[in-house]
Amino acid sequence: MTTSLLLQLSSLSAALLVPSTLAATPAQWRSRSIYQVLTDRFARADNSTVHPCDVTLNEYCGGTWKGIEYKLDYISNMGFDAIWISPITKNTADGYHGYYQTDLYSLNSNFGTAQDLKDLSQALHDRNMYLMVDVVTNHFGSETADDIDYASFVPFNDSSYFHSYCEIDYDNQTSAEICWLYDNLPDLRTEDQDVVDAYSTWIGELVANYSIDGLRIDSVKDVDKASMPPFCEAAGVYCLGELSNNDPSYAYPYQDVLNGGGIINYPIYFSFNETFIYSGHATTADLAYNIYLDRNNSVDSTLHGTFTENHDNPRVAWHNPDITVAANAIGWTLLTDGIPIIYYGQEQHLAGADDPGCREAMWLEENGSYNTTAPLHNTTAYLNQVRTWAVQNSANYTTTKNVALNYSDSQIAMQKDVIRTILTFAGEGQVASTFTTVGAGFGAGVTVVDVISCATYTATSAGEVTVGIGGGAMVVMLTAGFLAGSTICGY
Known part of the structure; x- marks a missing residue:
């Protein structure tokens, strides 16, 4: 210097x-x-x-x-x-x-x-x-x-x-x-x-x-x-x-x-x-x-x-x-x-x-x-x-890396630890439809909550769910058990 x-x-x-x-x-x-x-x-x-x-x-x-x-x-x-x-x-x-x-x-x-x-x-x-x-x-x-x-x-x-x-x-x-x-x-x-x-x-x-x-x-x-x-x-x-x-x-x-x-x-x-x-x-x-x-x-x-x-x-x-x-x-x-x-x-x-x-x-x-x-x-x-x-x-949420699960023409599903998210770029005019996850890994028969709509779904024996999508809304899913005490969607 x-x-x-x-x-x-x-x-x-x-x-x-x-x-x-x-x-x-x-x-x-x-x-x-x-x-x-x-x-x-x-x-x-x-x-x-x-x-x-x-x-x-x-x-x-x-x-x-x-x-x-x-x-x-x-x-x-x-x-x-x-x-x-x-x-x-x-x-x-x-x-x-x-x-x-x-x-x-x-x-x-x-x-x-x-x-x-x-x-x-x-x-x-x-x-x-x-x-x-x-x-x-x-x-x-x-x-x-x-x-x-x-x-x-x-x-x-x-x-x-x-x-x-x-x-x-x-x-x-x-x-x-x-x-x-x-x-x-x-x-x-x-x-x-x-x-x-x-x-x-x-x-x-x-x-x-x-x-x-x-x-x-x-x-x-x-x-x-x-x-x-x-x-x-x-x-x-x-x-x-x-x-x-x-x-x-x-x-x-x-x-x-x-x-x-x-x-x-x-x-x-x-x-x-x-x-x-x-x-x-x-x-x-x-x-x-x-x-x-x-x-x-x-x-x-x-x-x-x-x-x-x-x-x-x-x-x-x-x-x-x-x-x-x-x-x-x-x-x-x-x-x-x-x-x-x-x-x-x-x-x-x-x-x-x-x-x-x-x-x-x-x-x-x-x-x-x-x-x-x-x-x-x-x-x-x-x-x-x-x-x-x-x-x-969740002890692992911040260190768990995000994974892309499956996708369609205008939606993509991803998982980061306890949260599974389906995003869509179809826009407000999107016609109501359904989306079935692949590899979501929910426990068989567990109750899954879409915290955006507060709708509930039951996971199949393979741990997947089929959720409703419409009006361009995203879907954000957690299990009802994990949400307990959160006040989210009344849990």
Whole structure:
């Protein structure tokens, strides 16, 4: 490490009071259900429902950490026990999303003060909820592409810490790691030990200062792989790496460099959406095969982040407005393998297009304004309740891997431990029909409850059931005996 960087880090670290904190392990994260918020767009501290936010302007709209704290009842009442917030470091004037950082050791004042962030962390922990913070290790941000002021960056205040500009060729791994995402995002030399050491020092202090329980790491595929193990080790918490790639053989091995963490599961995201959301792009057989690849190609598929919406991609309802398809997407997210991640507003059926369209202001009345009676809000809360019951009452639920059972043209049945789920992309106009499981493994003659309709069925001697499906509704089945005491469907 250069002398100048050593002195910077020593000075910056001395100014920080680092309290003790208990790290949340990957195993502890398995049971969690994450609600992702784009800090600037989720909640304002003044509780406004009219403050304007034009997503096309790419500017700050006023969401804050204090606003999130004030809405924790809304989040926790849906059954979420973790939140993921935007990067918290100081950004450029147009870095409302948090990914254009300029100073690792200063917070983004648009989101609040250090005390506000500590208050949010404390409020979460008081509710037994976890805090996941987004972090950027690949690049810094500049307001312009011309005459980048490297001296203003902290702690990497010289161009020698960055690669020279080049355009990325994503078919070449070296190019992905050394070239720039955009011409105003200087790419850090994460292969250099002084950069690795600086990041490791910073992240250890950040986690301790704000009692952070987990990290979502941006653009993992664009950093030097060898930089990730010491970074995650220094953090001492669960690391969830983001790489937007649909190739399982490329994406899943990244779990090895994240110290037993997981990846944002883009391979299964693309497979599910191509089957259920982009009508006709793929078949249920394709999805079943990708479930198999997830189980068998991952180091541990139960540690990935499972999602169907996020801040970088068009929302489900933009592709397909059918609300029952959206409900099935939420069912998939919450009941398949991995740690489920629901993106803010998904429960309000927001329909934003590609970035920046999918970054709506949640507080506006036309976007739902935290409507607790919205159909998808209730679906989300209910399925979280079902999942939580399984997590708390089956010793194997979180570690058992999801299996695709059988499928038809528009339905697929899957099993994760005690829960068997049948999802359909037929939509609201689906004619009532029946579906018979294959390999469900219920005990002969046991009573099986579809907790969506509360209808009951008796398993055959082979342990299968034939259930009614109609109107695009999913089927979520547990045995009546397992449900006893849950209050679900009156049991």
